[in-house]
Amino acid sequence: MHAEIEKEIRQVINNKRRVLTNEADLASYSYDASFGVFPPDVVVQPTSTNEVVGIVKVANKHKTPIYPRGKGTSLSGGPLPVHGGIVLDFSKWTDTLIIEPDDLVAIVSPGVITADINKMANKFGLMYPPDPSSSHVSTIGGNLSENAGGPRGLKYGVTKDYVLGLEVVTADGEVIQTGGRTVKNVTGYDLTKLIVGSEGTLGIITKAILQLIPKPQSTGTLMVLFDDLFIAGKAISSILTGGILPSKLEIMDQASVVAVEQFDPLGLPTDIEALLLIELDGHPAAIEAEAKRVKEICLEIGAIKVKTAETKEEEAELWKARKLVSPAIVRKKPTKISEDATVPRSRIPEMFQRLKEIRDKYNIDLVVFGHAGDGNLHPNIIADKRNIEEMKRVEKAVEEIFKAALEMGGTLSGEHGIGMMKTPFMEMELGTTGLYMMKRIKEAWDPHNLLNPGKMFPDPGQRFALTNE
Amino acid sequence: MSKSYRLAYEETFACVQCGYCLPKCPTYETTGVETQSPRGRINLVKLLAEEKISIDSAASSIELCLGCRACETACPTNVQYGTILQSAKELITKEMPSSKMELLLLEKGLPNKKWQKAAGRGLEIAQKTGMVSLARKAGIMRVFPESIQAMESIAPMIKMPKKKERKYRVLPPIGKKTYTVGFFVGCIMDMMFSKINDDSMKLLQLAGYEVTLIEEQTCCGALLHHSGKKRETIALAKKNIAVFEKYDFDFIINSIGGCGAMLVEYPELFDEHSEWHSRAEKFALRCKDISVLLAESSLPFTKEIRKVVAYQPSCHLRHVQKVIDEPHQLIKKIPGIDYRTFEKQDMCCGSAGIYNVVHYNEAMEVLDQKMTHIEKVEPDIIVTSNPGCHLQMKLGVEREGKTEKIKVVHIVELLAEACEIY
Ligand SMILES: Cc1cc2nc3c(=O)[nH]c(=O)nc-3n(C[C@H](O)[C@H](O)[C@H](O)COP(=O)(O)OP(=O)(O)OC[C@H]3O[C@@H](n4cnc5c(N)ncnc54)[C@H](O)[C@@H]3O)c2cc1C
Ligand code: SF4
Numbered sequence: 094m095h096a097e098i099e100k101e102i103r104q105v106i107n108n109k110r111r112v113l114t115n116e117a118d119l120a121s122y123s124y125d126a127s128f129g130v131f132p133p134d135v136v137v138q139p140t141s142t143n144e145v146v147g148i149v150k151v152a153n154k155h156k157t158p159i160y161p162r163g164k165g166t167s168l169s170g171g172p173l174p175v176h177g178g179i180v181l182d183f184s185k186w187t188d189t190l191i192i193e194p195d196d197l198v199a200i201v202s203p204g205v206i207t208a209d210i211n212k213m214a215n216k217f218g219l220m221y222p223p224d225p226s227s228s229h230v231s232t233i234g235g236n237l238s239e240n241a242g243g244p245r246g247l248k249y250g251v252t253k254d255y256v257l258g259l260e261v262v263t264a265d266g267e268v269i270q271t272g273g274r275t276v277k278n279v280t281g282y283d284l285t286k287l288i289v290g291s292e293g294t295l296g297i298i299t300k301a302i303l304q305l306i307p308k309p310q311s312t313g314t315l316m317v318l319f320d321d322l323f324i325a326g327k328a329i330s331s332i333l334t335g336g337i338l339p340s341k342l343e344i345m346d347q348a349s350v351v352a353v354e355q356f357d358p359l360g361l362p363t364d365i366e367a368l369l370l371i372e373l374d375g376h377p378a379a380i381e382a383e384a385k386r387v388k389e390i391c392l393e394i395g396a397i398k399v400k401t402a403e404t405k406e407e408e409a410e411l412w413k414a415r416k417l418v419s420p421a422i423v424r425k426k427p428t429k430i431s432e433d434a435t436v437p438r439s440r441i442p443e444m445f446q447r448l449k450e451i452r453d454k455y456n457i458d459l460v461v462f463g464h465a466g467d468g469n470l471h472p473n474i475i476a477d478k479r480n481i482e483e484m485k486r487v488e489k490a491v492e493e494i495f496k497a498a499l500e501m502g503g504t505l506s507g508e509h510g511i512g513m514m515k516t517p518f519m520e521m522e523l524g525t526t527g528l529y530m531m532k533r534i535k536e537a538w539d540p541h542n543l544l545n546p547g548k549m550f551p552d553p554g555q556r557f558a559l560t561n562e
Numbered sequence: 563m564s565k566s567y568r569l570a571y572e573e574t575f576a577c578v579q580c581g582y583c584l585p586k587c588p589t590y591e592t593t594g595v596e597t598q599s600p601r602g603r604i605n606l607v608k609l610l611a612e613e614k615i616s617i618d619s620a621a622s623s624i625e626l627c628l629g630c631r632a633c634e635t636a637c638p639t640n641v642q643y644g645t646i647l648q649s650a651k652e653l654i655t656k657e658m659p660s661s662k663m664e665l666l667l668l669e670k671g672l673p674n675k676k677w678q679k680a681a682g683r684g685l686e687i688a689q690k691t692g693m694v695s696l697a698r699k700a701g702i703m704r705v706f707p708e709s710i711q712a713m714e715s716i717a718p719m720i721k722m723p724k725k726k727e728r729k730y731r732v733l734p735p736i737g738k739k740t741y742t743v744g745f746f747v748g749c750i751m752d753m754m755f756s757k758i759n760d761d762s763m764k765l766l767q768l769a770g771y772e773v774t775l776i777e778e779q780t781c782c783g784a785l786l787h788h789s790g791k792k793r794e795t796i797a798l799a800k801k802n803i804a805v806f807e808k809y810d811f812d813f814i815i816n817s818i819g820g821c822g823a824m825l826v827e828y829p830e831l832f833d834e835h836s837e838w839h840s841r842a843e844k845f846a847l848r849c850k851d852i853s854v855l856l857a858e859s860s861l862p863f864t865k866e867i868r869k870v871v872a873y874q875p876s877c878h879l880r881h882v883q884k885v886i887d888e889p890h891q892l893i894k895k896i897p898g899i900d901y902r903t904f905e906k907q908d909m910c911c912g913s914a915g916i917y918n919v920v921h922y923n924e925a926m927e928v929l930d931q932k933m934t935h936i937e938k939v940e941p942d943i944i945v946t947s948n949p950g951c952h953l954q955m956k957l958g959v960e961r962e963g964k965t966e967k968i969k970v971v972h973i974v975e976l977l978a979e980a981c982e983i984y
């Protein structure tokens with residue numbers, strides 16, 4: 094980077110510890126939880142809106158790109174500085190986490206850890222429902238930008254359903270407020286929802302006002318075993334049409350169960366084709382009645398066994414299996430390609446079938462688990478990124494998984510975002526005009542393409558690639 | 563880069579860069595920089611192996627790692643961080659000679675009993691005769707680096723075990739004999755806290771174990787190992803394995819989180835199919851922390867201790883030896899105790915071998931964080947399970963100006979008091 098830019102940045106942030114330029118530091122901000130590796134020219138750790146404004150102005154003057162970053166847990170390459178430039182790391186900006194119980198809102202700085210918001214809300218008998226599995230690491234800024242979801246999405250929705258207002262620094266370095274702190278707000282275009290899920294390409298989030306809800310009194314958990322994957326898929330719709338809305342409804346296929354048992358024997362039967370984990374929440378009496386009903390529905394449709402947790406310990410024990418899937422599957426081979434293709438709920442059984450076919454066709458290690466209740470499956474391919482031939486097969490398989498999802502009326506991403514990984518498929522889902530309209534929004538908000546360039550929109554002729562070959 | 567040193571390159575691929583380890587890493591917590599996080603360090607080791615970064619660039623991140631291995635416990639994919647770190651340290655030690663102070667302390671000091679005794683006696687006499695306080699008042703200590711001054715101010719009155727008190731011998735069990743155990747005393751531990759070793763053996767007797775103390779044992783090698791000195795560590799390991807092999811103990815017990823961790827990891831020092839590897843494995847399997855054995859037995863608590871107690875787990879006890887519940891259970895069993903957990907309890911206190919001497923400022927940042935969390939529960943007593951942590955917590959209490967209010971003890975001391983062993 095040229096010295097002039099660095100000098101100006103240091104004028105904006107005159108704290109040496111928050112402007113990083115040495116080789117090791119740049120290498121440390123060159124990755125996220127996905128694949129690419131792109132070192133930035135400088136890493137800046139702002140802790141106030143003024144500092145962000147100052148940095149954006151420097152970037153504007155020199156037409157240097159800026160990449161906002163939370164904790165870098167993105168699975169789609171969201172914060173990667175693909176064209177070099179400035180990484181704006183928000184993880185040190187955690188000073189505001191205020192709960193205003195009477196308004197049922199939380200006001201937070203962008204670097205606040207998501208799970209901390211829920212923890213703080215719990216102290217007031219409230220809850221912040223979005224709970225990505227990474228919530229104890231990822232920042233609220235990153236969650237808002239990716240519109241993160243999680244197991245509770247089935248009943249409570251995703252991040253965008255809990256944002257009332259934002260403070261945003263625009264690409265020209267102006268500060269705007271969107272929305273507010275009321276639950277109802279229909280003044281003008283809904284810029285709040287536009288920014289949420291925009292993956293740092295439209296504006297930089299410097300503050301958020303989030304909606305909280307009363308915390309459910311208690312929870313109950315069931316595990317249901319199936320010897321037929323298709324029937325497991327059908328059971329999902331049957332539970333929901335049976336009048337019950339679980340707070341979580343997760344699925345693990347046989348390969349996931351086997352992997353977990355090999356990793357840490359929990360005593361799960363491995364001759365089944367799938368298991369569902371169901372959490373109910375609410376009043377204890379209601380949970381008891383609903384659990385009974387879920388059991389009936391599942392057995393009627395052909396489940397081989399239903400286990401209901403009697404104590405909190407048993408409940409934790411049942412969820413342990415689901416938590417162990419990720420670590421268990423990477424024991425085989427080191428590289429995990431975690432997709433989140435999502436389909437309408439009625440098509441889950443069919444999607445399972447297609448995934449099996451893709452697995453056999455390309456001879457890949459594929460396991461499926463995920464948030465079955467909302468159709469958000471996580472087909473995970475286990476490979477070794479040093480094996481180029483295998484990675485080429487994986488590339489093809491991933492492409493086919495997306496195609497299958499889209500053919501069934503689904504989407505490329507249920508929660509991990511597009512980032513740089515899925516840009517080549519955008520047109521496949523949105524159509525030429527659909528993508529063009531999005532691009533026009535981007536151009537209007539960020540005419541010089543300074544905010545997180547290289548994300549969401551494909552460069553002409555860009556292909557999906559997991560290798561550099 | 564020297565090709566003769568093998569970095570643990572393959573091991574780095576187990577990291578899926580999920581970041582789950584970040585909230586558990588003390589140096590990430592204090593610096594807020596990815597470079598000082600486990601994920602960052604693993605990436606740097608990978609880049610080093612690929613020769614994409616210079617040793618100079620990567621060194622400070624590796625050196626500032628406390629080696630507490632909390633990242634391993636947090637990691638969902640079982641990354642072998644200890645192995646990765648160790649390989650990097652060995653490379654750095656070879657390529658960049660360490661500071662003089664570190665060398666002197668490590669190579670000449672620890673493994674040498676005579677030196678230890680001399681140093682110990684010297685300090686003991688100095689303390690007894692008031693030389694130290696005189697020196698302190700006169701400001702003489704100021705010629706030493708701040709770190710040494712700080713350590714000196716909290717070093718306990720050193721009492722060397724006198725030959726006639728500490729006969730190397732067999733201590734019979736009290737009551738019905740359950741198992742025979744060999745006792746491992748450690749070097750710093752036995753120099754600074756020999757009373758804790760004595761109490762440990764008495765507690766084991768009380769719990770029904772036959773305890774044997776053998777003279778031939780030596781330093782565990784942990785501090786040398788952490789400084790990347792593999793050859794010297796192996797020599798000490800072989801000696802310990804060989805001398806304990808001569809006896810047929812059911813267990814080899816110690817009261818030192820850090821040494822215990824080194825002992826159970828002896829097998830990793832040797833090639834997998836070598837004879838020494840299998841001997842080390844047999845040895846390691848028998849090594850246990852004292853709390854594991856005491857938690858299984860029923861100690862006769864005779865005295866009530868009406869105090870608020872906080873427990874600071876030793877990282878190497880918790881994250882390497884995976885002894886997690888036993889110390890809590892033991893403390894809670896003591897009649898009268900009001901046991902309180904605190905935020906980020908399982909995070910390192912910043913002691914980490916000689917880290918707090920070599921990287922004083924960084925260690926104090928970690929310590930100050932720890933103290934803010936501990937003080938919220940207003941303890942009368944802080945319990946530790948390793949001499950390094952013990953001294954560090956004393957320093958922490960002193961830095962807060964609470965020396966009069968908060969006592970720091972080893973878990974063995976607390977148990978001994980409750981069993982009225984003096
Ligand atoms: C093991 C694991 C489990 C996961 N589970 C889930 C899950 O259940 N559900 C889910 O949805 N995701 C999940 N994820 C993905 C990831 O955690 C989320 O996408 C998360 O929201 C990223 O947050 P972050 O703070 O790490 O942001 P980053 O990864 O650092 O950044 C994500 C995006 O946000 C942008 N950004 C960050 N901060 C700002 C800001 N202040 N203003 C504007 N843009 C900003 C970045 O430019 C980037 O595009 C998981 C990831 C891992 C590794
Ligand atoms: S060993 Fe401790 S200090 Fe080092 S990276 Fe792991 S958690 Fe951080």
Ligand code: SF4
Pocket residue numbers: 576577578579580581582583584600601604633636637638639640641
């Ligand atoms: S938790 Fe494990 S896999 Fe995840 S980043 Fe840390 S070391 Fe890597």
